Amino acid sequence: MVSAPSSSSAPASASGSQGSHGLHLPDSARELVKILVTGPFGVGKTTLIDSVSEIRPLHTEEQLTEASVSVDNLAGVRDKTTTTVAIDFGRISLNGGIVLYLFGTPGQERFRALWGDISYGALGALVLVDTRRIDDSFEVLGLVEESGLPYAVALNTFPDSQQYTDEQLRTSLDLEPDTPMVTCDARDPHASVDALLALVQHLIARDGQSPESN
């Protein structure tokens, strides 16, 4: 998040009786995990989060203020600019007190300054790709790779999508052989959960390969 990472996950709770509507964190919540759902404009991020979230997906807009301070600009903050970044949140309570948060955010170059905050603490990223405009995905794939976040690719197919072979798509997206690539209709909860599973299984497999990472 835009916020200081340590406190962005600190739940605030009102003293008194436990609230009853599904909005609140279950009492059983013990571990929070976070997965990023990213991809270019209009690819289906909000739709995917909507289809799997137990809460009405939340939407927030954070103001990003960038003060460009350069040595030869003594005024310092003269070039202050403000950008708005929209972030969607979804939440899924899993067995065993695990609460999975989905953070939906466009992976755009102009939000680079925020990317670190948004991806902080995430297990990995699900990158949505619209096969009708593959080129639009390069920017976000670049950001994800740069941040070192493990990821899986979910291909969103639209009625007018052209058919490509997996090999063609992997080549054009320049994916590593072990990067999962699944097809997913973001409107379908099952398909969306499957896409998230593909990512988590990838994370497990990576873990097995690099025991020193834990």
Next chain:
Amino acid sequence: MPTDLAAAQRSLLEILDGGSLTVVETAALLELPVSAVRVLAAQLIDRGLVSARGPIPYAAKPRPDLLERVADGLRALKL
């Protein structure tokens, strides 16, 4: 609820409604920036109306079994 609360503090209390929410969720629900929610919450914490539960940290370096449990949990959703 005390009568001298600002409207924004009231809405925060109302949305918590005795339960827990993360700061980011609260911010989204109230359509306020995260920083504003943090300030509001701090004011309410000072007055003993809200408690900040120790942060449940995001499990960035998950214990080995956590990923397995996340996968199991996701599979269970599909049943």
